[in-house]
Amino acid sequence: MDLLVESFEAGQRILATRSAAARKIHGQYLTPPTVARYMADQLGTLPKKFSILDPAVGSGMLLCAVIERLINENITAEVQIDAYEIDPILYETAASTLERAQIEAEKRGLRLNVHVHCHDYVLAETSHRQQSLFTVMSEHLQWYDFIIANPPYFKLNSDDPRSKTSRALVGTHTNIYTLFMALAINSLAPSGKSVFIVPRSFCSGAYFAHFRSELAQQATVERLHLFESRGQNFEEVLQENVIVTFSQRDRHTSQTTPIVISTSQNGGDIENAEPRHVPASLVLHQHDRSMFYRLPTEDNDAMILRSFDGWNGSLHGYNMEVSTGRVVAFRAEAYLALFASEDAVPLLWMQHVKSGIVRYPLVELRKPQWIQQSPDTETLLVPVLNYVLLRRFSAKEEPRRLVAGAFLSDDFLSSTVGFENHLNYIYRKQDELSDAEVKGLTALYNSALFDRYFRITNGNTQVNAAELRSLPLPPLEIIQSIGAVCMSNPLVDVDQLVLDQLFEANLIPSDLLIAEKI
Template structure:
């Protein structure tokens, strides 16, 4: 029989190096589609070691949970870290979960090797590797959010995980099991986090690496409320460059590493340590910021947005925004997504302004919108600039009113995430206009936005100040309507005053806007 020597540990190989090596071998065998469907992106060793180093350990015996363990690189790095910092350590109990049967043979090899390695250092290691679904096996932990007198749960000193990330279908058993704990259409990683929050011992430590998307937006609101009822963030680590973190798996997600601990008798901790690095290479040279926890998490609001400034300047920006009580909602201003979905509306979209049988009105696309400027028409293949206004197309057209049009997507190369341009209804005589689906439009539902209001709001959204704030609360390149609905805004009169001043100066370029905003909010100390 031929033995695959690649799969056996090398002499003196550290268990974490071995887990990393087997992870690479497995990843090469597996297709990108397969990995994506299983949410399978292995943690690079440098990050695994960094996550492990965030934990503390003084006991003789500890228990670890590693849900979605892959080749076990996280729990193995944690065990190595404990061995190096705690000479008293005698016993480690590990419970790991992994559903991918093809991967299990690797996990079994790495955990068996860890056992051998630890026994050479006089540490007893017992482990259970469940080849079952972590979520379905832990329904009781999810039930515990609503049923305080439910079953007793197995709990752990440490829970370390890089959970799978993908959206679950509404009818998935896991979505059903997590009903009420996360929003209806859940991303599986938030369910892993919620379960972990329930399975932590009183002084336990939860260390997760996840996308940053849970930190804001209504989609994760229910999750945030439940999660932050159970735990506090002790440390949050952000990477400035998205490319570096999971580069070998071509993942461009903005990720966050969090260390959390259970709330102590229902009270919040006072401080949160926010660390950041450019990528993995400078993890030994962190930027650090200690922040009051109520600046980072909106404990008093139902939203529980997580603000994560990484520099003093960003901190001052968050502090400024947190003093504002306004929002689009409060000013009776709505934001909606353009109703024209091009592939369903080809019958109505026109390249040319002429049509004998119907009225033709403008159709605005993402590329028509730049900062404070709506350029139309712009000829581009398959991006007809006109749309028929007739009975059948009425449901996808909007009333010809004053709007602020805002791009819903920015590309990774765009300098700014928020790009908005005003549209004034007097530009045309028609009753309706078309707005394509990659744009949001901002308007007053019953009534209208006047010129100064639109210019003022447009200036704010296009400003560097708002762009920076938006990046602090959102790791995403998408600009969601819900997020903007609740974004803090300065007093209404101040928005109008900014608009009036810009109209008076008749200059709408970004330098003028930024200078005016610096003066209006007395930001000289920040910039």
């Protein structure tokens, strides 16, 4: 009897009867069995007696994977198992699956003491911990040796009862998944270990800065496994996922042990994932008083990170700024036009920006490409100057995350221009970017080297202004020199040009210059 697969199939049958919207309310996406087994393996050595929690048990898969391990490894352990599930139907399934697992395990000399609770984990956990602050209950509080979870993911409103009740205990959380992680860190026994499968967003997103610093202070991240293809493990979850393994650590020490980084496309090839031991200092990166988790998953990645970390340049350092296009089409609808006219100026969309250049107007584009110039639109328009335009979103299948185009004022006759909200535009404050600077920055952003750096440091298909500001840049002379070559030879191979110039300036090692694949 394969309880793990049975529990997955039972869970899938239940979820198949629900609409996508209903599943989304509780973040219901099941872990495939191969991934569940991999996660159970990450718990490391299982002792003869331990406690384990799954705070969002679904139909019971992750705990079944742990029990399967105990049976396969002939460990005759005594195990205290706690599980929570908010959905009564999934709860019934988990309870009956784990009851059967208990009977099977007992036949093999294992003693499982299983408690499945049909409750909201966050509310139950915060009320236990908070009561314990005032009563003798703290002696009876459960500290777990292991926590294994695929928690729900969705944005949490500040007036959600879970946000309110947990704030005093673990601070403010904008997504329910980091709230589950924070509560887990809080209830792990000393040296207890936890494995979570969650979106990658917490590694770099601005909203998660506080959580990252708490995680770095209280836990040792032992391993990070990255799924490169979005949505293949959990249909409809269109973001990269990671499996993060962390253990409880004394607040007064900092992480020194290397972090094991691995990657696979999806759950199917996870068993072949090759582990890479990376110094914690390379993964945990401090920038502007914020901390980030970076994921160097390929051969050259450590070299790329070390190179970029050595550069002191940045947009602000060169008196440049990045802003988001001011024209939100549906709000400015009354002023948009499909055809040119005397009182209209160009309106540029993401589609006008393509591999280094700005192509405007586009015959094939079925969008209004002009916007009226009037007192009403004054705040939406910017003067025609030199800019670097960057798409704010890249499509999933697009080869590059950063897509930049050079907007040169000489190519436009009007005095002002509109940039639609899906574009970022870079300019120089109180002055203007030179043509060479525009061309040079555009080449850098479009290069394979910068694309790779961006992927190591960020799992998002969105390119935010904050991320562009924190992107290290080489010295301005190098940017200008790259730009000058692009101007004299528009067909130059940008990837190679960027590598050659950075190498000549001693800004990257020679190994990167000859690397076949970045």
